[in-house]
Amino acid sequence: MSFISYLINGLSLGSVYAIIALGYTMVYGIAKMLNFAHGDIIMVGAYIALMSMTQAGLPPFAAVLVAVVGCTALGVLIERIAYKPLRNASSSLAVLITAIGVSYLLQNLALLIFGANTQTFSSVIKWKGITLADGALSISGVTIVTIVVCIIIMAVLVTFVQKSKPGQAMRAVSEDKGAAQLMGINVNGTIALTFAIGSALAAIAGVLLCSAYPSLTPYTGAMPGIKAFVAAVFGGIGSIQGAFIGGLLLGIIEILGRAYISSQMADALVFAVLIIVLLVKPTGILGKQIQEKV
Numbered sequence: 105m106s107f108i109s110y111l112i113n114g115l116s117l118g119s120v121y122a123i124i125a126l127g128y129t130m131v132y133g134i135a136k137m138l139n140f141a142h143g144d145i146i147m148v149g150a151y152i153a154l155m156s157m158t159q160a161g162l163p164p165f166a167a168v169l170v171a172v173v174g175c176t177a178l179g180v181l182i183e184r185i186a187y188k189p190l191r192n193a194s195s196s197l198a199v200l201i202t203a204i205g206v207s208y209l210l211q212n213l214a215l216l217i218f219g220a221n222t223q224t225f226s227s228v229i230k231w232k233g234i235t236l237a238d239g240a241l242s243i244s245g246v247t248i249v250t251i252v253v254c255i256i257i258m259a260v261l262v263t264f265v266q267k268s269k270p271g272q273a274m275r276a277v278s279e280d281k282g283a284a285q286l287m288g289i290n291v292n293g294t295i296a297l298t299f300a301i302g303s304a305l306a307a308i309a310g311v312l313l314c315s316a317y318p319s320l321t322p323y324t325g326a327m328p329g330i331k332a333f334v335a336a337v338f339g340g341i342g343s344i345q346g347a348f349i350g351g352l353l354l355g356i357i358e359i360l361g362r363a364y365i366s367s368q369m370a371d372a373l374v375f376a377v378l379i380i381v382l383l384v385k386p387t388g389i390l391g392k393q394i395q396e397k398v
Contacts, residue, residue: 106363108241109241109242110359110360110363111356111359111360112243112247113247113359114352114355114356114357114358114359114360115247115251115352115355115356116246116247116250116251116316116355117316117355117358117359118335118351118352118353118354118355118356118358119250119251119253119254119255119312119351119352119355120250120254120309120312120313120316120328120351120355121328121331121332121335121350121351121352121354121355122254122258122332122335122347122348122349122350122351122352122355123253123254123257123305123306123308123309123312123351124142124143124146124305124306124309124328124329124332124335124351125332125333125335125336125339125347125348125350125351126257126258126261126302126305126344126347126348126351127139127142127301127302127303127305127306127309127332128142128302128332128333128336128341128347129336129339129341129342129343129344129346129347130261130274130298130301130302130344131298131299131302132336132341132342133278133341133342133343133344134274134277134278134294134295134298135187135191135295135298135299137187137196137199137200137203138199138200138203138333139187139203139299139302140200140203140204140206140207140329140333141182141203141204141206141207141210142302142303142306142329142332142333143207143306143325143326143327143328143329143330143332143333144206144207144210144211144214144325144326144329145175145178145179145210145303145306145307145310145325146306146307146309146310146313146324146325146328146329147210147211147214147310147320147321147322147323147324147325147326148174148175148178148210148214148307148310148325149171149172149174149175149306149307149308149309149310149311150171150225150310150311150313150314150320150324150325151214151218151320152167152170152171152174152175152307153167153168153170153171153228153307153310153311153314154167154223154225154226154314154320156170156171157226157228158226164227164228164229164230165228167228167311168228168307168308168311171307171308171310171311172304172307172308174307175303175304175306175307175310176300176303176304176307178303179299179300179302179303179304179306180296180299180300180303182206182299182303183295183296183299184296186202186203186205186206187199187202187203187299188292188295190202191295207326211322211323211326212322214322215322218322220321220322221321222319222320222321223319223320223321224318224319224320225314225315225318225319225320226318227246227314227315227318228311228315229245229246229249229315230245231245231248231249232244232245233245233246233247233248234248246312246315246316247316249312250312250315250316253308253312254348254351257305257308258344258345258348261301261344262344262345265344270294270297273289273290273294274294274297274298276289277289277291277294277295278342306325309328309332310324310325313328327371331354331358331371331374332351334350334354334374334375334378335347335350335351335353335354336350336351337350337378337382337388338350338353338354338377338378338381338388338389339351339353339388339389339390340387340388340389340390341388343388343390345390346388346389346390349389349390350388350389354374354377357373357374357377358370358371358373358374361373361374
């Protein structure tokens, strides 16, 4: 039963990575940029939820909604102030450096406001979970809810992108911004919507992550953000389904690596697997080779 337990925990952690990776892959797929501040929005969302519960006395569900709204507004603000002026920059390096700068800005603002001490996060999920196989296998409520929420988000996001008018506009902007603008699509609004959705997902991921691992610091989102980026690349960055699969696989690999190899080597194993996958299939699991005209 221990292997099944590890596998379920891996799916739970992988679901968090998948939710974060969906934000990465949407922004990259449409705006063609890597938002390395995405991981720190996870941290901001968790702090907003925590303060909403402890200081404002809001119930958990309302606290999550406040975190989602707050991170959505923050994502749009970051895109408008930091990234939009650099959208037509001659070098993508300028956007990358700006993203790293925004990441450090959010971390240091959190240090100034909340301090460096670790805070205990009160889980928003009060359900204790279920016990199977006559008590041999126990699955926590946080684990079950995290996996279910990830599946629902994945299904809603795919349906939104494929069926809705804003989703079709996103696909058009992803293909060719200039042509989309000529067809009457609001490119700026579409990119802002993408950042809003990605940041909202980051808030949900932050709450779920801190509910499973109940500690919070200004650096909480840094490593999960990097691993979620790895998951997005692993699955094929730009592909929603690829981000989902990549996140789940990454979580399973990490948990099994901790259990059967070494807890100290688990992170190294994750990145080693990524290197091997990219050597075999550089575009990732579901990524597509794009032919560029010269």
